[in-house]
Amino acid sequence: MPDLVWFIVRRLFAALIVMLALSLAVYLVFYAIPADPAHLACGKPCTPDRLEQARHFMQLDQSTLQQYLNFLKGIVAGRTFGDGAAAVHCNAPCFGYSFPLARPVTTLIMDRLPITASIALGAAVLWLLLGVSLGVIAALNRGRILDRLAVGVALLGVSTPSFLLGLLAILVFGFWLNMVPVNGYVPLTESPVDWAWHLITPWIVLAILQAASYIRLTRSQMLEELNLDYITTARAKGAGELRVVVTHGLRGVLVPVITLFGLDLGGLLGGAILTEKVFSMQGLGDLLISAVGQLDVAVVVGVTLFSAFLIILANLVVDVVHGVLDPRVSHG
Amino acid sequence: MAEPVLEVHDLHVTFSTEGGLVPAVDGIDFAVAPGETLAIVGESGSGKSVSSAAVMGLLPSNADVTGEVLLDGRELIGLPNDELRKIRGNDIAMVFQDALSALNPYYSVGWQVAEAYRLHHDVSKKKAHQRAIEMLDKVGIPDAARRADGYPHEFSGGMRQRVVIAMALVNDPRVLIADEPTTALDVTVQAQIMQLLEDVQAEFGTAMVLISHDLGVVAEVADDVLVMYAGRAAERGTVRDLFYRAAHPYSLGLLGAMPRVDVPPKLRLTTIPGSPPTPGSITTGCAFQPRCAYTDRVGERCITERPELTPRPGEGDHEAACHLGRRPSDV
Numbered sequence: 330m331p332d333l334v335w336f337i338v339r340r341l342f343a344a345l346i347v348m349l350a351l352s353l354a355v356y357l358v359f360y361a362i363p364a365d366p367a368h369l370a371c372g373k374p375c376t377p378d379r380l381e382q383a384r385h386f387m388q389l390d391q392s393t394l395q396q397y398l399n400f401l402k403g404i405v406a407g408r409t410f411g412d413g414a415a416a417v418h419c420n421a422p423c424f425g426y427s428f429p430l431a432r433p434v435t436t437l438i439m440d441r442l443p444i445t446a447s448i449a450l451g452a453a454v455l456w457l458l459l460g461v462s463l464g465v466i467a468a469l470n471r472g473r474i475l476d477r478l479a480v481g482v483a484l485l486g487v488s489t490p491s492f493l494l495g496l497l498a499i500l501v502f503g504f505w506l507n508m509v510p511v512n513g514y515v516p517l518t519e520s521p522v523d524w525a526w527h528l529i530t531p532w533i534v535l536a537i538l539q540a541a542s543y544i545r546l547t548r549s550q551m552l553e554e555l556n557l558d559y560i561t562t563a564r565a566k567g568a569g570e571l572r573v574v575v576t577h578g579l580r581g582v583l584v585p586v587i588t589l590f591g592l593d594l595g596g597l598l599g600g601a602i603l604t605e606k607v608f609s610m611q612g613l614g615d616l617l618i619s620a621v622g623q624l625d626v627a628v629v630v631g632v633t634l635f636s637a638f639l640i641i642l643a644n645l646v647v648d649v650v651h652g653v654l655d656p657r658v659s660h661g
Numbered sequence: 662m663a664e665p666v667l668e669v670h671d672l673h674v675t676f677s678t679e680g681g682l683v684p685a686v687d688g689i690d691f692a693v694a695p696g697e698t699l700a701i702v703g704e705s706g707s708g709k710s711v712s713s714a715a716v717m718g719l720l721p722s723n724a725d726v727t728g729e730v731l732l733d734g735r736e737l738i739g740l741p742n743d744e745l746r747k748i749r750g751n752d753i754a755m756v757f758q759d760a761l762s763a764l765n766p767y768y769s770v771g772w773q774v775a776e777a778y779r780l781h782h783d784v785s786k787k788k789a790h791q792r793a794i795e796m797l798d799k800v801g802i803p804d805a806a807r808r809a810d811g812y813p814h815e816f817s818g819g820m821r822q823r824v825v826i827a828m829a830l831v832n833d834p835r836v837l838i839a840d841e842p843t844t845a846l847d848v849t850v851q852a853q854i855m856q857l858l859e860d861v862q863a864e865f866g867t868a869m870v871l872i873s874h875d876l877g878v879v880a881e882v883a884d885d886v887l888v889m890y891a892g893r894a895a896e897r898g899t900v901r902d903l904f905y906r907a908a909h910p911y912s913l914g915l916l917g918a919m920p921r922v923d924v925p926p927k928l929r930l931t932t933i934p935g936s937p938p939t940p941g942s943i944t945t946g947c948a949f950q951p952r953c954a955y956t957d958r959v960g961e962r963c964i965t966e967r968p969e970l971t972p973r974p975g976e977g978d979h980e981a982a983c984h985l986g987r988r989p990s991d992v
Binding site: 557558559561562563564565566567568569570572577580581654655656657 | 717719742743746747748749750751754755757759762763764765766767768769776777780781812814825828
């Protein structure tokens with residue numbers, strides 16, 4: 330096991346470096362765009378004097394490098410805009426401050442995260458179960474009707490846009506059949522049942538769309554796996570078919586599946602933009618879209634970096650899970 | 662020969678493929694008694710591995726198997742999968758050619774040996790693990806208790822093959838099928854592994870079916886030999902019959918292609934011209950006829966009439982499927 334610990338430490342260090350490089354890139358890209366956040370803040374009529382004041386207050390009058398360093402410092406130690414009674418405080422970890430919304434970006438993200446996380450995690454569990462089990466069933470029935478059916482469902486899933494399936498689901502199950510709520514979000518802490526009930530439609534919609542690639546990946550991987558010599562060994566040992574498939578076959582299938590899963594989930598946690606829009610849920614995706622509309626650069630940078638952070642985190646988790654699943658990785 | 666534990670009679674294996682029916686094994690018979698070793702010899706594609714897979718019931722679903730496979734007189738062909746499962750790994754076990762791919766890379770070797778035991782014994786995991794360590798120790802893995810937690814990629818080729826052998830022998834099987842057990846190993850390790858197989862066979866009285874194309878190994882360990890060519894038996898007899906009284910031109914060809922220390926080094930190794938026929942391509946006459954150096958001595962019969970295994974007069978159970986009545990070397 331010390332092998333594994335050392336492996337995790339190495340990966341954490343690499344992740345930190347990637348994050349740093351990424352933050353610089355994101356910061357530069359978004360601050361290079363011609364929109365001037367100070368312009369929005371200074372109101373109308375905007376005299377050059379007041380504009381200069383706003384720039385100074387938002388610390389936009391400093392050099393780009395200095396601004397970036399301020400941003401980094403804010404993450405570690407927090408930062409303060411202006412001074413005296415008008416000072417605005419942004420506690421560490423400060424990922425910027427949204428002047429239009431008058432709130433720290435970190436707070437905005439943390440407010441919206443539970444909604445996005447609820448959608449993403451619930452859907453992820455569903456699509457992983459659905460995708461892997463259908464993929465295995467397809468592989469075991471290769472060329473037969475069940476296989477064709479699963480592959481067909483997968484094809485349909487990949488090619489359907491999420492807003493179309495989402496709207497259809499709302500129309501059929503929300504309005505016509507009146508089975509599920511049409512929109513809205515209830516926090517888990519308020520009522521777990523209502524929480525799940527409001528989320529069930531977006532979960533299923535997302536799961537159907539995402540499961541497609543998992544069905545295909547699991548199927549092809551399982552077919553390959555079943556041809557391997559150690560599967561024959563397992564049969565020769567006297568293992569039953571279920572044991573052969575689940576204990577000996579699935580392990581190798583899960584390695585690439587988990588990789589895809591980690592990246593998909595990491596991406597989705599950064600905001601399921603279309604799904605959130607369709608189901609009117611104020612998650613991270615919704616936050617990002619409105620920030621873009623209002624040229625609220627601090628929020629755009631914050632959410633983008635947060636999404637990137639999630640992807641890197643997901644990669645890290647995937648690497649560790651790989652190390653656990655495949656001894657050749659962590660011992661190598 | 663003692664009462665055989667495994668008997669195979671008139672075994673046929675036909676694969677149905679998109680290109681039609683392919684007869685991979687076309688009627689072979691063999692038997693092996695406890696403590697004895699039968700070697701099945703032949704080139705790649707001669708049907709030797711398919712025969713062993715057929716005995717284990719491990720062929721894919723597009724294979725049609727007919728004939729008799731008797732384990733202690735009990736017919737195995739046509740047994741429901743559930744019954745066969747109880748026999749696999751328990752009464753008949755298998756050692757594979759490439760131990761690296763035969764072992765599951767995701768599980769420790771101790772777990773894999775213990776699994777083989779647990780599949781046939783209702784014991785706790787802990788007991789099974791102890792049994793696995795005991796077995797790993799028996800096949801000569803040093804520090805077995807610690808090494809049992811290692812994964813296949815952490816072992817050398819020879820050690821991995823020892824693990825596979827431990828896995829095969831953990832249930833004390835009556836029959837061990839070793840499919841080219843030393844082909845993937847260094848020469849020095851080959852000798853160790855063969856010695857190990859002989860030792861455990863002597864200790865447990867296991868009947869062994871050794872599939873090999875290495876005549877050196879065969880001469881060393883086999884009691885009886887079955888030479889296969891194109892899915893059929895070319896020659897069958899004791900190991901002495903084959904090495905001193907080979908009667909089939911194909912067997913002679915194999916012997917001539919074997920390097921030996923007891924002949925002058927200047928003598929070149931001979932080769933058999935041509936290559937083995939694809940299964941099912943020769944339907945009449947002798948399958949070896951196109952490559953045979955002795956066809957002239959027999960004439961048309963080689964092309965029109967399929968030779969059957971016939972006893973060699975005065976040589977006990979020695980049989981050959983050749984129209985050439987006399988020993989080719991005497992002609």
